[in-house]
Amino acid sequence: MTELFGCNAGGLGIFATARCTPEEARKNIREIRELTDKPFGINQILNLGPIAKETIEVAMEEKVPVINYTLGKPWFIDQVHAYGGKVLGTTATVKHAIKAQELGCDAIVITGLEAAAHGEEATTLVLLPLVASKVHIPVISAGGYQNGGGLIAALALGASGISMGTRFAMTQESPVHNNFKQYCLKASENDTLRSNRFDGLPSRMLKTPVTERLARSRFPLAEAIRGALQIKQMLNLSWGQFIGMSVKMMTAEESHPIWTQARQAAFSYRAIKGIYDGDMKEGIFVAGQVVGACEDLPTVKVLVDRIMSEAEEFIKKEHSILAEMSASR
Numbered sequence: 001m002t003e004l005f006g007c008n009a010g011g012l013g014i015f016a017t018a019r020c021t022p023e024e025a026r027k028n029i030r031e032i033r034e035l036t037d038k039p040f041g042i043n044q045i046l047n048l049g050p051i052a053k054e055t056i057e058v059a060m061e062e063k064v065p066v067i068n069y070t071l072g073k074p075w076f077i078d079q080v081h082a083y084g085g086k087v088l089g090t091t092a093t094v095k096h097a098i099k100a101q102e103l104g105c106d107a108i109v110i111t112g113l114e115a116a117a118h119g120e121e122a123t124t125l126v127l128l129p130l131v132a133s134k135v136h137i138p139v140i141s142a143g144g145y146q147n148g149g150g151l152i153a154a155l156a157l158g159a160s161g162i163s164m165g166t167r168f169a170m171t172q173e174s175p176v177h178n179n180f181k182q183y184c185l186k187a188s189e190n191d192t193l194r195s196n197r198f199d200g201l202p203s204r205m206l207k208t209p210v211t212e213r214l215a216r217s218r219f220p221l222a223e224a225i226r227g228a229l230q231i232k233q234m235l236n237l238s239w240g241q242f243i244g245m246s247v248k249m250m251t252a253e254e255s256h257p258i259w260t261q262a263r264q265a266a267f268s269y270r271a272i273k274g275i276y277d278g279d280m281k282e283g284i285f286v287a288g289q290v291v292g293a294c295e296d297l298p299t300v301k302v303l304v305d306r307i308m309s310e311a312e313e314f315i316k317k318e319h320s321i322l323a324e325m326s327a328s329r
């Protein structure tokens with residue numbers, strides 16, 4: 001578990017629950033608790049309907065210290081606060097960041113255009129200082145980070161910390177299949193694609209023959225049906241439960257239109273094929289532009305230590321440059 005190693009290396013490890021059932025989430029949460037005494041979080045994509053709600057309920061029953069959500073309305077903030085937990089909202093626009101603060105989030109993750117998966121139109125360099133100037137809760141910057149210089153830049157632009165996805169996916173402990181890790185090692189900063197053809201919302205993926213084809217495709221009906229059936233099987237649902245869940249998903253408050261949900265089903269199928277099976281013919285891999293800067297596969301601890309020591313070096317260097325600049329004025 002990368003997130004566990006993240007906690008033990010001094011970061012806040014966040015376990016993504018979107019690809020498991022609520023009971024699997026519970027099992028993983030308990031396992032994390034056994035292996036670390038550090039705070040940790042879970043991340044849930046809220047627009048996945050009733051299953052997302054159930055997973056959040058499980059996380060609250062388990063009193064997970066940090067609940068991180070994305071793509072939906074956080075109905076659980078008061079309940080999380082009641083047991084002493086914190087809520088971290090992931091957003092990609094100034095408007096949604098302000099809304100997350102109004103709703104009572106303790107901190108926000110703000111995602112720039114360069115990030116893996118769902119960013120909006122503004123890059124980190126523009127978005128982060130803008131958001132930091134508009135909210136008073138801590139802002140964690142996501143999108144494009146992989147080294148100590150990036151951390152210092154984020155702090156200078158108003159962040160309280162950084163969040164990394166692609167760089168952590170490129171570590172020894174990450175469960176991402178080695179086929180994709182090796183492919184990523186050769187990728188440049190231009191080897192990602194952003195399109196709404198992958199899961200119906202604008203998102204960024206590693207550029208491969210599969211994603212290039214998908215980005216040109218029309219509505220993927222056959223894939224959507226296959227993806228939906230895969231989810232039925234993965235979640236071990238009867239046909240009655242599956243139909244009930246589909247109807248609830250279409251009518252839920254935070255729901256997206258049916259064609260978006262069909263694409264999400266197709267996306268899940270391909271993401272599982274890519275990340276876990278390493279299937280280069282059918283699978284896809286979520287990656288940000290920073291993939292071009294991931295040139296090795298360190299352990300999480302080596303990576304976190306490296307970022308911290310680079311940041312310290314960077315501060316010393318910047319101090320001396322500033323001192324020289326002041327002296328010459």
Ligand SMILES: Cc1cc2nc3c(=O)[nH]c(=O)nc-3n(C[C@H](O)[C@H](O)[C@H](O)COP(=O)(O)O)c2cc1C
Nearest residue numbers: 016018070115116117142143144164165166286288
């Ligand atoms: C393999 C992979 C899987 C991801 N899965 C999720 C997810 O389930 N939920 C989520 O909110 N973000 C997910 N993300 C996005 C990250 O949380 C993060 O916002 C993003 O990777 C930051 O940009 P970066 O890739 O430039 O570091 C994923 C990213 C990667 C690389």
